[in-house]
Amino acid sequence: MISLEKIGCFGLTEPDYGSDATSLKTTAKKVAGGYLINGHKRWIGNADICAYCIVWARNEEEGGKIQAFVVENGSQGYKPRKIENKMSLLMVQNQDILLENVFVPENMKLEKAKDF
Numbered sequence: 001m002i003s004l005e006k007i008g009c010f011g012l013t014e015p016d017y018g019s020d021a022t023s024l025k026t027t028a029k030k031v032a033g034g035y036l037i038n039g040h041k042r043w044i045g046n047a048d049i050c051a052y053c054i055v056w057a058r059n060e061e062e063g064g065k066i067q068a069f070v071v072e073n074g075s076q077g078y079k080p081r082k083i084e085n086k087m088s089l090l091m092v093q094n095q096d097i098l099l100e101n102v103f104v105p106e107n108m109k110l111e112k113a114k115d116f
Contacts, residue, residue: 006051011041011071011097021056024066026099028057034105035059037069037077040098047080047095048073054110055099068113069104077102 001008017023026039037057047053053071058064071078080095 001052007046007049009044009046009050009053011044011047011053011055013041013043015040015042015096021066024056024058026055026057028059028067028069028104028109030059030061031103034103035069035109037071037099037102037104040096042096043083043094044080044097045092045094047097048082048093053078053097055097055104068110070108070110071099071102071104072108075102075104 012021013019014024014026016025026037026041028035028037037055039057041055044053050073053073055069055071056066057069059067077100079098079100081098083094083096
């Protein structure tokens with residue numbers, strides 16, 4: 001992504017809480033070799049064409065800290081859906097993302113992202 005050869009997206013916003021990160025319901029559960037991510041993101045630009053999505057989730061094993069995980073597009077359980085019937089056109093198409101038991105390897109957790 002740094003060399004602009006791959007597209008990324010930023011998965012923070014949720015349907016019921018907007019971009020209020022302290023109210024996130026998306027979870028990350030520690031499993032052998034990584035994490036399982038479950039939740040629902042909304043208004044995520046480029047979620048269908050990105051190579052990677054930075055997903056913010058509440059880490060259940062670390063007291064509910066909100067942390068960042070890199071999810072590869074095409075991962076089993078990563079389901080972007082186009083948001084239809086918007087009032088205006090945008091340069092970037094927005095999607096909802098359903099995350100259903102998406103496995104993220106341990107090395108795809110962004111360790112230097114600020115926990116909050």
